[in-house]
Amino acid sequence: MEKFTCLTAIAVPLDRANVDTDAIIPKQFLKSIKRSGFGPNLFDEWRYLDHGEPGMDNSTRAVNPDFVLNQARYAGAQILLARDNFGCGSSREHAPWALEDFGIRVIIAPSFADIFYNNCFKNGLLPIVLPEEIVDKLFEMVDTNEGYQLTVDLEQQTITDDGGLKINFELDEFRRHCLLEGLDEIGLTLAHADEIRAYEEKQKQITPWLF
Amino acid sequence: MSAKTLYDKLWDSHEVRKNDDGTSLLYIDRQLIHEVTSPQAFEGLRLANRKPWKVSANLATPDHNVPTTNRSEGIEDPISKIQVDTLDQNCEYFGITEFKMDDIRQGIVHVIGPEQGATLPAMTLVCGDSHTSTHGAFGTLAFGVGTSEVEHVLATQCLIQKKSKNMLVRVDGQLKPGVTAKDVILTIIGKIGTAGGTGYAIEFAGEAIQSLSMEGRMTISNMAIEAGARAGMIAVDDTTIEYVKGKTCAPKGEQWEMAVEYWRDFHTDEGAMFDKEVILDAACIQPQVTWGTSPEMTIAINESVPAPEQETDPVKKEGMKAALKYMGLEAGTPINEIPVDVVFIGSCTNSRIEDMRAAAAIARGRKVAGNVQQALVVPGSGLIKQQAEKEGLDKIFIEAGFEWREPGCSMCLAMNADRLEPQQRCASTSNRNFEGRQGQGGRTHLVSPAMAAAAAVAGHFIDSSKLKPVA
Numbered sequence A: 001m002e003k004f005t006c007l008t009a010i011a012v013p014l015d016r017a018n019v020d021t022d023a024i025i026p027k028q029f030l031k032s033i034k035r036s037g038f039g040p041n042l043f044d045e046w047r048y049l050d051h052g053e054p055g056m057d058n059s060t061r062a063v064n065p066d067f068v069l070n071q072a073r074y075a076g077a078q079i080l081l082a083r084d085n086f087g088c089g090s091s092r093e094h095a096p097w098a099l100e101d102f103g104i105r106v107i108i109a110p111s112f113a114d115i116f117y118n119n120c121f122k123n124g125l126l127p128i129v130l131p132e133e134i135v136d137k138l139f140e141m142v143d144t145n146e147g148y149q150l151t152v153d154l155e156q157q158t159i160t161d162d163g164g165l166k167i168n169f170e171l172d173e174f175r176r177h178c179l180l181e182g183l184d185e186i187g188l189t190l191a192h193a194d195e196i197r198a199y200e201e202k203q204k205q206i207t208p209w210l211f
Numbered sequence B: 001m002s003a004k005t006l007y008d009k010l011w012d013s014h015e016v017r018k019n020d021d022g023t024s025l026l027y028i029d030r031q032l033i034h035e036v037t038s039p040q041a042f043e044g045l046r047l048a049n050r051k052p053w054k055v056s057a058n059l060a061t062p063d064h065n066v067p068t069t070n071r072s073e074g075i076e077d078p079i080s081k082i083q084v085d086t087l088d089q090n091c092e093y094f095g096i097t098e099f100k101m102d103d104i105r106q107g108i109v110h111v112i113g114p115e116q117g118a119t120l121p122a123m124t125l126v127c128g129d130s131h132t133s134t135h136g137a138f139g140t141l142a143f144g145v146g147t148s149e150v151e152h153v154l155a156t157q158c159l160i161q162k163k164s165k166n167m168l169v170r171v172d173g174q175l176k177p178g179v180t181a182k183d184v185i186l187t188i189i190g191k192i193g194t195a196g197g198t199g200y201a202i203e204f205a206g207e208a209i210q211s212l213s214m215e216g217r218m219t220i221s222n223m224a225i226e227a228g229a230r231a232g233m234i235a236v237d238d239t240t241i242e243y244v245k246g247k248t249c250a251p252k253g254e255q256w257e258m259a260v261e262y263w264r265d266f267h268t269d270e271g272a273m274f275d276k277e278v279i280l281d282a283a284c285i286q287p288q289v290t291w292g293t294s295p296e297m298t299i300a301i302n303e304s305v306p307a308p309e310q311e312t313d314p315v316k317k318e319g320m321k322a323a324l325k326y327m328g329l330e331a332g333t334p335i336n337e338i339p340v341d342v343v344f345i346g347s348c349t350n351s352r353i354e355d356m357r358a359a360a361a362i363a364r365g366r367k368v369a370g371n372v373q374q375a376l377v378v379p380g381s382g383l384i385k386q387q388a389e390k391e392g393l394d395k396i397f398i399e400a401g402f403e404w405r406e407p408g409c410s411m412c413l414a415m416n417a418d419r420l421e422p423q424q425r426c427a428s429t430s431n432r433n434f435e436g437r438q439g440q441g442g443r444t445h446l447v448s449p450a451m452a453a454a455a456a457v458a459g460h461f462i463d464s465s466k467l468k469p470v471a
Helices: A027-031 A094-102 A114-121 A132-144 A173-181 A185-190 A193-206 B006-012 B039-047 B078-094 B109-116 B130-138 B147-156 B181-192 B214-227 B238-244 B253-263 B314-327 B353-363 B382-390 B393-400 B449-458
Strands: A006-013 A079-081 A106-109 A126-129 A149-153 A158-160 A166-168 B015-018 B024-027 B030-033 B058-060 B124-127 B141-144 B158-161 B165-172 B200-205 B231-233 B276-281 B288-290 B298-300 B342-345 B374-377 B425-428 B443-446
Touching (some): A027 A094, A027 B078, A114 A173, A185 B158, A193 B015, B006 B141, B006 B231, B039 B147, B058 B109, B109 B124, B124 B130, B141 B231, B147 B158, B181 B214, B181 B288, B200 B214, B214 B238, B238 B253, B353 B393
Parallel strands (some): A106 A126, B030 B124, B165 B200, B165 B276, B342 B374, B342 B425
Antiparallel strands (some): A149 A158, A158 A166, B288 B298, B288 B443
16 A cells, blocks of 8 residues: 655545545446556546546546536645545445545545545545534635645644644544555454454354354 | 443454554454455455455355346346456355356345345444445444455454444334335434434334334345444344244254354343434334435425525535436425336345335236336345245236346446436435436435335325225
8 A cells, every 4th residue: 555644735625515435436437347547537427528438538528627626726636625424325445546546645524434434544545534614714725725735744643734724633543554654454464363363263162153 | 241232242242352552353254245346355365365264254246237137148248247257256266155146046245145144143244335234133243344344354354443433223112004114214314414323333223123024124224324324233132033043054953042042142231321312203204205315315205395595504505406406306396296207126225025025015906107117126136036926026016017127236326237317217215316326317216115116106206005096
């Protein structure tokens, strides 16, 4: 997994609540057996004017000029500003894969759906929960300042801008550590293989029908 | 010892170790696998040169991509075919039991687990699918995971997890006749919202829940995720044990007796504390129809589409406006005047034998209305299809003008050929009414099987008790 330490980038605002993973990456693209290549179809139904299918040449499709990701001022954005309950619905990890493949590394929202939130950390993506009034303020800043950039520092757990803004954010220590180091969680668990085996031996006595 | 909730007991009995950072290593008894969220996990295992920790803990079946017609001809869509073939190859390579597409036991993962007794009480169970919460109906801790965690469980039989908070949703008293489990869970989601359960494990309890069959309980816990909770669960009781008894993978003989004694403890202790409690009166619950693009946007069949102007929260107000626009609806329209184009009866929420019977009871002796372009019935598994045919339900549906299909996820998420055309309006027994969920531009209204069948024969939403009696 790619490490995350510090990032300075343009923030793009997606001003709707309850953005579900079906919207982040529609079902027809879930037929891929790969982990990569989902970026061009991120938010496919909102981003393009036609209906997207796997195998299409996305560079020739008509884009929806009203959709925020298509607006020139947000080109190259790596921070997504979102609303409540972002990533709800399906457990598809294709959603963080698509965001990451597109170039997004940080998502800031007042709340996230649990499974999506968890999936982000497996893919070098940092979801940050902030109080609603602070998220509102960031939406306002992005809207009124073209080219507005934020710096997200995971080491310090801060979000800053050029104008003196400084926001602290909270994160579980384990998740922070894994993201900073780009750790393989399976490797971490296998370091406890003896304890897993001991648990199984104990359970064989209590619930033998499961073994 | 202090009083524990059902969730506390499930958690404690599966904790391999507590880490210093507040997470735990949780043992996973069972993993269900399907073709969409597993290929990258198997690939990860191979790249790291790892083997499954406990092969027998896994059970696989293709469900999302499989066609529901002409199965003997295979899968027409080449990309879907690759995904299903990949599952077959991976299961063969790693030695995992799979019910392939042509196996009578094939079906939707969340239907076949309980059907086979692969889902048992007091377990931990995961699957790369958010509707894994379904299995919580057995007093089991069951939750959806992403592909990285599918791989993690394959490799280690464990997951690194942080414990959720405890929420109790209690439905007191008895449901009125004609009110189903689907109406109960939609009412709950309407009340607490699609993020109301975020961060919590929900226990559903109370007389109305305990009175439900296992099929009804599975419908309830299935949609816990639509209230934001990864896991929803219901205590083990006689109904649970009776259902599990005799299932293929259920314990037998002496182990059965031992298991029943063990399972009986999987309920919340008297005096246990919940972080949040929501209490509903069953008598107030009406048959539901969703009107918008989120499962919380639900109303009773005798109500009208709500007006965004009456919503004070600006973000919600915008959401309602966008939903009305997408759904092609006007505020104030009585929901029972809205005509439907398509009816879908199926999905991991409502494709079990009881659902088939409930829909057939409405369809019997009636005809699908002329304005309904397609009415699909998709049983949840090959065995349910077989059982329904034994009871003659297929004939009832076919005579009424419904199509009787092969098992799979089908039009719930439209990964196979079953999908809505833009602007088509569907009465669906599935679980999500998100934009584009059943096909780009498609408009989904979530309902119970009885409500879906009633909409099919009336041509519009209608309280099934108001249908004209069959001559």
